[in-house]
Amino acid sequence: MPIQLHSNIQISPFISSGKHENSQFLIQCEHINYVVSASVKTLIESLISYQNSNKSLVESYFTTTQRNASEADIIALAKQYIPKELFANVELPPQRNPFIFSVTLLPERLLSHVSALLTPLFNKWFCLIIMIAFIGIHGSLLTQVNQSAALGIPIGAIPTFILAMLLSYFIHELGHISACQRYNCPHGGIGFGIYLVFPVFYADVSKAWRLSQTQRAVVDLGGLYFQSILIIAVDCYAYFTASQLAYVLSWTITLTMLHTLNPFFKFDGYWLLSDLSGITNLHDKMRTALVRVKNKIFHRTPLNFNQDRALYLLIPYSILATMFFIYVATFLSQKLWQTGQDITLAFSQIQGNSLFESFTLMLEQDALFPLLKTIMWAILFVLLLSFYLKRIKNLLIQGDNLETRHK
């Protein structure tokens, strides 16, 4: 055979807002996902048909595309436009993930039993009841939750608090997984990883690309939905028992829920915005949108909103993201300056003493632990600041050189 594709390639329509039906298709092969045009899809189909029949390549191509082409032309076309990972002689690359480090805590085979039991929770009437209950109960208790949370919890309650928060993260990820299961979409496992500088829990829902836009949005919101159910239970417990721990838990879970809606990192808010808008690979396209804004400002190149309607969202999103990163970088710089001054002050007070004397002096003054804590914060601020500065540099300076995967 002159050319051969992997045998487990799956093709399905990729429905996205602003695009005509049957104009885009999803090509999935194991963990690899591509959105292709109808022409690439029929080219792939003709190669699959050729592999699975006794027809020649030319015949298969004609049957599928209704076009005449020589074998050499078809091979050249395939090599130019079909991603190389789909060819049988190319080994599939390992799954790319956004983590510096990651570990799967609960594999798919274990989760599928649990998630199958939870799919009835996505019944639309049940969802409606939960949403009304959440708004009613949490909304009416929010002021009290906020005031009580400000008082904190006793030191002895911290292990319970940590365990409850871990349960909350697990329930959140289970929500995403169960939403996939609800639509009979295969899913991966739940794990823990380091994303940029954040410790995160994650659910691998890469196969969800095969779902419709609305279904993908449900998968995105599944985590928050499950946490809403948890919050209703925690709020009720807090209300009837006046438990300080429950109030703090309710407040902290609320904050994590709001945090995950941040659309500038790849948290739930990012995927929700991407799915609802129908714009894939938002981060990549954000950089190209900024390049177009720069070209408009410096070279008066027209933006052509009519030709690329995604710019209506991409340009404000990109500008807001840049402002967000600059704001956080400024905040971190101020914090770093303050902690730097605190450390300098602490060291100036022990100047002239030997290391042992300084150590003893700080122990006597109860100053050692606060100093170590300040140094730790300073290191964290440096790490975070370097990340944000790199991000801003990528957006504003290196965007011109970006090689997008969008042909």
Place this chain on the structure above:
Amino acid sequence: MNLDNNEINNEYTVEALEARFEMEAVVDDGGAETDGSCECKVTW
């Protein structure tokens, strides 16, 4: 068949989709103070 033709390039489009990992950042308790004041700050 001219494979470098712009029309063909517009007709044959391929976009690699990013892997979907739904994440939730861990919000720490900021360290509860041990002085009995029961303080538990929330930071990230």
